[in-house]
Amino acid sequence: MKINNKGFMMVETIVAISVIAVFSISIYTFTSSTIKNYESKERYNVIDDLYKLNTVKNYIINNNYLRDITYSLNEENLMVLDETFIPAVILNELSINKIFVTIPTKEKELLNQTSIDEEFKDYLNWQDFETNEDSVGTLIAEFKRNDKYYFAYIDLVGEL
């Protein structure tokens, strides 16, 4: 019986499989990070969240809190607006988890703060903040829906 001995060598097979494996892993890593990025961007600056944040802005302006906020911002870069400024009923109704005010143009400096969680840092890193000249602060809200975090920002503009 004549046997065909023209097969592949073990080394050739291993090299070929390794090349294919490296190639597949790199494609998987690239696509999964792209999909993850795309999904997280879908949760930034959603139109409904922007209008909800506008409601908070109107509440701050109507209740003349702008001066207090500006005064507090002179002492620290980041201010968390708690129930002394925004009643819990409004925050709950708007599904706002946390609400922050920062000094305009200094938003990126917040990345150095250790007290900020990773989700918020990702948003700060990604967002290109465009601030109005008349802005006294940047209002950033963290929304929580279905165990996912959403972020949006608007300028805090108004007469002091």
Next chain:
Amino acid sequence: MKKILNKKGYMLYELLISFALASIVIINMFSIVVSLNKKMSQVYANNEIYKFKSLVYKKIAPDFYKYNIKNIVWNSSNQNLEITYDINTGETKKLVVSSGEKYISYNGDKTVANDLEIKLDKPKVKIITDNDTKILKLTIPLSYNNEQHNIEIYSVNDINEEITDINV
């Protein structure tokens, strides 16, 4: 006997392995195409609904935030919710959300939901109170491809005592 058959064919196991590999690749590619198609139609639906929402928000939000609401009336005959604003100069402006004729109109400027195959259901008004805080929430229920995408807009201005919840 003269050799007439070509024996350079494939063996059965070679064919089986090739078919198995090819079917694995085809099944995977098919599922990718199906999921991409699903994602595409979802993105298209989201675009349509966000386009409509942007139009409505842009039209109604600035005055909804700015002016006090004078009264809100539910007209059951034509299924219209009519919101009248008190403009400082003494004149009034009217927002109409018609679930009967599927449109939203502000001061006569109409945006028709049906044009974009968006379903518009009966709007709701809710007064939320807590101690001294009182806010008014207007919900305009919208759906596209059986997915709910409501417009929710809030007024934190002074609210007329006569205005009550509307949920029909």
